[in-house]
Amino acid sequence: MSGSLAPLHRFVAAFSALLDTGPDETATLARGGALLRDLLAADDWLPDTHAMPDPERYRQYLLHRDLGGRFSVVSFVWGPGQSTPIHDHRVWGLVGVLRGAEIAESYVRDAAGLRRTEVTRLERGAIDAVSPTLGDLHKVSNGLADAPSVSIHVYGADIGAVRRFTYDASGDAKPFVSGYSPAPALSL
Numbered sequence: 001m002s003g004s005l006a007p008l009h010r011f012v013a014a015f016s017a018l019l020d021t022g023p024d025e026t027a028t029l030a031r032g033g034a035l036l037r038d039l040l041a042a043d044d045w046l047p048d049t050h051a052m053p054d055p056e057r058y059r060q061y062l063l064h065r066d067l068g069g070r071f072s073v074v075s076f077v078w079g080p081g082q083s084t085p086i087h088d089h090r091v092w093g094l095v096g097v098l099r100g101a102e103i104a105e106s107y108v109r110d111a112a113g114l115r116r117t118e119v120t121r122l123e124r125g126a127i128d129a130v131s132p133t134l135g136d137l138h139k140v141s142n143g144l145a146d147a148p149s150v151s152i153h154v155y156g157a158d159i160g161a162v163r164r165f166t167y168d169a170s171g172d173a174k175p176f177v178s179g180y181s182p183a184p185a186l187s188l
Helices: 006-020 025-040
Strands: 059-065 072-078 093-099 101-110 113-123 127-130 137-142 149-155 164-167 173-176
Touching (some): 006 025, 006 059, 025 093, 101 149
Antiparallel strands (some): 059 072
16 A cells, blocks of 8 residues: 655655754644644555564564654554553654554553553554653554554654663563664655
8 A cells, every 4th residue: 555655755854844943842742743643644655565564573664764863753563463562762752543543551660660551542543642751651552453553653763773671560671772674765
């Protein structure tokens, strides 16, 4: 289901222009969320190579990496029953559902370990935000039992290179760097 990359080109240009104005995090998430909502309005721009599920685990495909390191855009592809571990981001992020649905479970750390605070079902077109100031611990799962789901994520860094952490129920952290799933580079 791939068409022209023009919507992604426009999104990257508009997001770059937004960051050129030097907004604070709140403005970045609000105005960036509106830009992401526009990108999600069409479903045919994402190349099939960057929307392929894997039978074993979710995929994270790089769509764009800002040359200045200010942001990255990735597609996440979830097969049926797939989910992330509980993890953090260490930077601001926007998540928008392009196809299917996702379940986002938010967590906080307390004396007993990790406590789930909210479970949200994100349907096609829904936008969610994460950041160290808003809440940065979550687990994400495919909201569909019988089909893949795809979301577009925008992060305030090259997320595939950021040293982050996964967490077990007790709150013990394990470092990781996610990298990206292999796919041909997009020509932006």
